Amino acid sequence: MSTYKPTGQRVITLSFLFLAIIFLIGAYFGVQRFFVGGMGAVSNLNGGFSWGIWVVYDVVIGTALACGGYALAMTIYIMNRGRYHPLMRPAILTSLLGYALGGFGAFFDMGKFWQFYEIFLPWNWNFNSVMLEVGLCVATYIIILIIEFSPVFLERIGAKGLLKILNKVLFVVIALGILLPTMHQSSLGSLLIGMGHKVDPLWQTWHFQPLLAIISALIMGFSIVVFETSLTSVGLKQPSEAPLLAGIGRIIMWLLVGFVVIRLVILAYQSKLGLILTSGTSSLVFIIEMALFIIPIILLAMAKTRNSPGQLLIAAVCMLFAGAAYRFDAFLITYNPGPGYTYFPSAPEIMITLGIIALEIMAFLFLIKKLPVLHDTKHA
Amino acid sequence: MDRRDFFKTAIAGSAATICGAGAVQARPNLEPATEAIGMLYDSTLCVGCKACVAKCKEVNDRPPSNADLDNPWDNALDLSSETFNVIKVYKDGNGETKDAIKDGFAFEKRSCMHCVDPGCVSACPTTSMRRDNRTGIVTHHPDSCIGCRNCMVACPYNVPQFEYNNVFGNINKCEMCNQPGVERINNGQMTGCAEACPTGATLFGTRKALLAEAKKRMELKPGDYYEYPRGDVSKPDSVHEKEVPKYLNHIWGEKEAGGTNVMHISSIPFDKLGMPPLAERSASSISETVQHSLYSYLALPAIALAGLSFMVKRNTDRDDEEGTS
Numbered sequence: 087m088s089t090y091k092p093t094g095q096r097v098i099t100l101s102f103l104f105l106a107i108i109f110l111i112g113a114y115f116g117v118q119r120f121f122v123g124g125m126g127a128v129s130n131l132n133g134g135f136s137w138g139i140w141v142v143y144d145v146v147i148g149t150a151l152a153c154g155g156y157a158l159a160m161t162i163y164i165m166n167r168g169r170y171h172p173l174m175r176p177a178i179l180t181s182l183l184g185y186a187l188g189g190f191g192a193f194f195d196m197g198k199f200w201q202f203y204e205i206f207l208p209w210n211w212n213f214n215s216v217m218l219e220v221g222l223c224v225a226t227y228i229i230i231l232i233i234e235f236s237p238v239f240l241e242r243i244g245a246k247g248l249l250k251i252l253n254k255v256l257f258v259v260i261a262l263g264i265l266l267p268t269m270h271q272s273s274l275g276s277l278l279i280g281m282g283h284k285v286d287p288l289w290q291t292w293h294f295q296p297l298l299a300i301i302s303a304l305i306m307g308f309s310i311v312v313f314e315t316s317l318t319s320v321g322l323k324q325p326s327e328a329p330l331l332a333g334i335g336r337i338i339m340w341l342l343v344g345f346v347v348i349r350l351v352i353l354a355y356q357s358k359l360g361l362i363l364t365s366g367t368s369s370l371v372f373i374i375e376m377a378l379f380i381i382p383i384i385l386l387a388m389a390k391t392r393n394s395p396g397q398l399l400i401a402a403v404c405m406l407f408a409g410a411a412y413r414f415d416a417f418l419i420t421y422n423p424g425p426g427y428t429y430f431p432s433a434p435e436i437m438i439t440l441g442i443i444a445l446e447i448m449a450f451l452f453l454i455k456k457l458p459v460l461h462d463t464k465h466a
Numbered sequence: 467m468d469r470r471d472f473f474k475t476a477i478a479g480s481a482a483t484i485c486g487a488g489a490v491q492a493r494p495n496l497e498p499a500t501e502a503i504g505m506l507y508d509s510t511l512c513v514g515c516k517a518c519v520a521k522c523k524e525v526n527d528r529p530p531s532n533a534d535l536d537n538p539w540d541n542a543l544d545l546s547s548e549t550f551n552v553i554k555v556y557k558d559g560n561g562e563t564k565d566a567i568k569d570g571f572a573f574e575k576r577s578c579m580h581c582v583d584p585g586c587v588s589a590c591p592t593t594s595m596r597r598d599n600r601t602g603i604v605t606h607h608p609d610s611c612i613g614c615r616n617c618m619v620a621c622p623y624n625v626p627q628f629e630y631n632n633v634f635g636n637i638n639k640c641e642m643c644n645q646p647g648v649e650r651i652n653n654g655q656m657t658g659c660a661e662a663c664p665t666g667a668t669l670f671g672t673r674k675a676l677l678a679e680a681k682k683r684m685e686l687k688p689g690d691y692y693e694y695p696r697g698d699v700s701k702p703d704s705v706h707e708k709e710v711p712k713y714l715n716h717i718w719g720e721k722e723a724g725g726t727n728v729m730h731i732s733s734i735p736f737d738k739l740g741m742p743p744l745a746e747r748s749a750s751s752i753s754e755t756v757q758h759s760l761y762s763y764l765a766l767p768a769i770a771l772a773g774l775s776f777m778v779k780r781n782t783d784r785d786d787e788e789g790t791s
Contacts, residue, residue, distance in 0.1 A: 136615040162781075164777050196614060207592075212588075214757065215591040217616045257779040265770055276757065280620040284742075424624060
């Protein structure tokens with residue numbers, strides 16, 4: 087059954103060493119944060135901006151970028167498009183790495199990290215809290231991703247018996263792998279509701295937050311599949327999956343159209359269309375963000391672009407920026423806690439986030455070279 | 467399952483979701499606690515002496531802020547993990563006239579407002595922020611806190627503050643001088659700041675009595691004289707007679723986001739004093755309505771899981787038959 091193969095290439099390359107240096111710089115500041123001066127010593131977090139890039143990039147955006155496994159599982163198993171199966175394994179791997187490191191980022195940001203387990207104790211649970219849903223659901227999903235990825239290890243060590251058992255129950259695991267991200271990715275949007283007036287009116291859509299969050303998560307999930315697949319085929323000289331990607335491109339196009347239309351209809355319904363032009367800096371930010379959503383719609387609508395790997399990559403980058411911008415803008419850039427507070431991440435704070443990203447890419451490169459993750463097109 | 471079947475199932479599922487959501491009632495704002503206690507801060511009476519700030523630091527055992535060898539006293543500029551109560555100043559133009567919007571100045575107290583429907587309590591995943599059922603005091607319980615700081619972003623007034631400069635820091639906030647070890651309210655005393663205030667600008671009392679007092683002051687005629695109480699509004703330590711200023715007809719905390727137990731009155735519009743733009747409906751009531759519509763008894767997720775498992779099973783079985791795993 088194995089149509090997947092390790093690429094078998096060398097692990098230690100120049101780019102790998104470069105990533106390792108970035109990681110070590112981040113790790114140095116990590117030691118400062120946990121053992122020397124606390125969060126204040128390495129970050130610009132303050133009383134008004136208590137969530138900075140560690141929460142907004144590492145968790146809110148990072149996990150959305152890790153939605154490739156979720157988006158593909160939905161296409162393959164629910165919409166029954168089995169032909170996308172070759173893309174599944176690398177997508178599950180990036181999801182696993184993205185979520186694991188999102189969890190790691192959350193731990194970095196956790197003010198009282200030494201008692202993180204308190205959130206897992208049922209007698210502490212506050213069922214009114216959006217954060218409770220996010221915390222528990224993300225933790226469970228990481229376990230589900232490990233199970234979904236485990237056949238790769240089991241194949242490698244030849245554990246046929248275990249594989250057989252796993253295959254019998256895999257359908258429930260896959261179903262959970264679709265349900266759980268739907269829950270916590272929408273809840274990441276719901277976090278904004280409780281932040282009330284601090285969220286700019288153009289982004290504070292109240293009851294509609296979970297809807298916009300889940301659509302943007304799907305957009306980012308599909309985009310990262312296109313992005314990574316194009317990049318691995320170019321960068322590691324793997325055979326191209328272009329025909330498959332063009333099909334995904336069509337799905338994303340409709341998600342983008344849906345997002346833009348729903349967003350504008352909500353603003354009209356809440357009588358906030360005028361704010362698009364009258365909110366000063368927020369207006370500019372909103373217009374740039376919307377442009378990032380609309381440009382790839384135009385690119386993807388044309389069959390010529392959709393079938394060209396290079397153009398598709400440009401569209402994917404655009405969409406990743408669009409989804410990331412939506413979340414960055416709402417949680418940080420236009421976020422206004424009131425007079426007297428400003429925030430821009432400090433250099434050590436940025437280095438910690440870059441270190442986490444470097445670690446994620448290093449792990450991905452190592453694993454596809456050593457384990458049967460990538461699709462072997464010759465056998466397909 | 468072909469495409470048509472998929473859409474049929476999807477539409478049926480969405481319809482069930484929407485009906486389910488519709489059946490859950492919107493969660494209205496919470497009501498004040500039965501014996502809610504609070505404070506009334508009258509900005510027009512405040513002379514900016516900061517006796518309340520000093521007393522607060524003493525009662526809560528907090529160090530002076532921004533102090534150095536040349537200025538070895540407390541210079542707190544805003545709320546922080548060291549400062550649970552602070553007096554801020556509004557100044558316009560030459561800043562000569564008290565309580566004038568133009569060319570004037572005014573004071574504003576910042577401390578926990580003890581919301582009737584607190585955002586921090588709603589947001590906290592581990593129930594480390596609680597509203598006392600009887601007194602309405604919003605308390606913090608560090609033993610179960612994980613430091614996610616959602617209470618800080620969910621507080622309209624930026625009240626809970628984290629000790630960023632301590633590896634093993636905590637969330638800190640005003641607990642109306644009733645936290646374990648202090649317990650002034652339980653012992654029949656009033657809050658430190660109200661006790662220390664020389665002009666009665668910070669009054670202590672039940673929310674009901676304070677709201678009645680605030681409404682009475684709104685009715686007074688500017689220029690008349692009124693006996694202002696000091697300390698506890700229902701049994702004042704003393705009173706002093708003073709000319710009535712021109713109050714703005716607005717009691718901050720009567721209705722804002724469900725109301726607060728600490729209320730403010732002033733001559734200067736509250737947005738100029740740095741108060742946030744709040745509607746009458748609390749953000750937590752909207753947030754909880756959405757959460758409970760989707761997750762009550764985990765009913766919708768359970769139905770969704772059953773449906774998804776069924777579809778995945780059917781689609782993978784068919785794939786296996788066709789040999790295209």
